[in-house]
Amino acid sequence: MPPAPPTVHERPRHDHADLEAHRRELTAHCYRMLGSAVDAEDAVQQTMVRAWRGLDRFDGRASLRTWLYRIATNVCLDELAGAKRRAMPVDVSAAPSEPVVSSLGAPLEESVWLTPAPSARVLPEGDPADVAVAREQVRLAFVAVLQHLPPRQRAVLLLREVLRWSAEEVADLLGTTTASVNSALQRARATIAAREPRPGSPLDALDPAHAELLRAYVAAFEAYDMEALAQLLHAEVVQSMPPYALWLRGPEDVVAWHVGPGGACRGSRLVPVEANGSPALAQYKPDPEQPGVRRFWALHVLRSRDGRVGEITNFLDTRTPAVFGLPEHLED
Numbered sequence: 001m002p003p004a005p006p007t008v009h010e011r012p013r014h015d016h017a018d019l020e021a022h023r024r025e026l027t028a029h030c031y032r033m034l035g036s037a038v039d040a041e042d043a044v045q046q047t048m049v050r051a052w053r054g055l056d057r058f059d060g061r062a063s064l065r066t067w068l069y070r071i072a073t074n075v076c077l078d079e080l081a082g083a084k085r086r087a088m089p090v091d092v093s094a095a096p097s098e099p100v101v102s103s104l105g106a107p108l109e110e111s112v113w114l115t116p117a118p119s120a121r122v123l124p125e126g127d128p129a130d131v132a133v134a135r136e137q138v139r140l141a142f143v144a145v146l147q148h149l150p151p152r153q154r155a156v157l158l159l160r161e162v163l164r165w166s167a168e169e170v171a172d173l174l175g176t177t178t179a180s181v182n183s184a185l186q187r188a189r190a191t192i193a194a195r196e197p198r199p200g201s202p203l204d205a206l207d208p209a210h211a212e213l214l215r216a217y218v219a220a221f222e223a224y225d226m227e228a229l230a231q232l233l234h235a236e237v238v239q240s241m242p243p244y245a246l247w248l249r250g251p252e253d254v255v256a257w258h259v260g261p262g263g264a265c266r267g268s269r270l271v272p273v274e275a276n277g278s279p280a281l282a283q284y285k286p287d288p289e290q291p292g293v294r295r296f297w298a299l300h301v302l303r304s305r306d307g308r309v310g311e312i313t314n315f316l317d318t319r320t321p322a323v324f325g326l327p328e329h330l331e332d
Helices: 016-020 023-034 037-057 064-080 128-136 140-146 151-162 167-174 178-194 208-223 226-232 251-259 320-324
Strands: 233-240 247-249 269-275 278-286 293-305 308-315 329-331
Touching: 016 037, 016 064, 023 037, 023 064, 023 140, 023 151, 037 064, 037 320, 064 151, 064 167, 140 151, 151 167, 151 178, 167 178, 208 226, 208 269, 208 278, 208 293, 208 308, 226 233, 226 251, 233 251, 233 293, 247 251, 269 293, 278 320, 293 320
Parallel strands: 233 308
Antiparallel strands: 233 247, 269 278, 278 293, 293 308, 293 329
16 A cells, blocks of 8 residues: 555655755756746746745655656746747748848847856756756757757656656656657657757867867957957858847858947957856947946857857847846946
8 A cells, every 4th residue: 555645744844945955956947948047037936936835735745856846847838838939040040141230130029039048047066977967958059959849848858858757757747648758758859859960069168179269269359350250260150149030151241240230349348157058258348328338238159160169149138147147337
């Protein structure tokens, strides 16, 4: 016979600190589900509120961690109901754009785009091996591929292959059968396998070659030395600027953009940050109305390819400073 449920006096007693101890890993889970750092923070906050209100009903049949993941997954599935999948500009427009201002068009809604996440909010502390595994699970490329899955398939894949839940546990959470869970997992795996991996790799702070590439990129960009910048770019480099659908291909067009429509970036400063487990750069552009002041403009996320810069994504999201704990402006 199964054991009797714990009595009220036997139930584990938890407080707010016990819930907060799981915030980072829940944020990473919600980020993978939702593709937005802001939405992930909101989902985790909803999870914490629901958990706190229902803590007296938590009977200890499962661990507190498992119970929190159940709540968080359901919050995310509710958020994703009817929502469009988030993407990168190269997924929205099939062909590269001309490096002219008319290519920009109107900015698309924030809800269209995948957005970066601060490493400090989605990576665990502690054992380097655990951190290395977690880093791979929040890479932008991985999260971007996940967005091609329907929400429930996405949940199944993450619960089964990232969190290592059993099929029975996932079926119980989703209110379905183990056969349905296994079928959803097979379809999710097939969809991901059919997606061609993006060329190149994210920067690794521990790789000396990547560190030198990043240093050279900062030096060329801050000096606005387009000849030096072009030397760092892969022949098939791609640059994009969410929330615009525009994306450019090749060093010639990237440089043409910087000396043309993007010329106001001359004199910018780049501040190192960490995004999705990789080095990134916060760009502060000169304020034309306040000499000596530079205001946040974009977050540069780079990928390397054959020893050069293979991809530049400039996230032009005004909420980035708040999300990453950065100042809104810098002064000389």
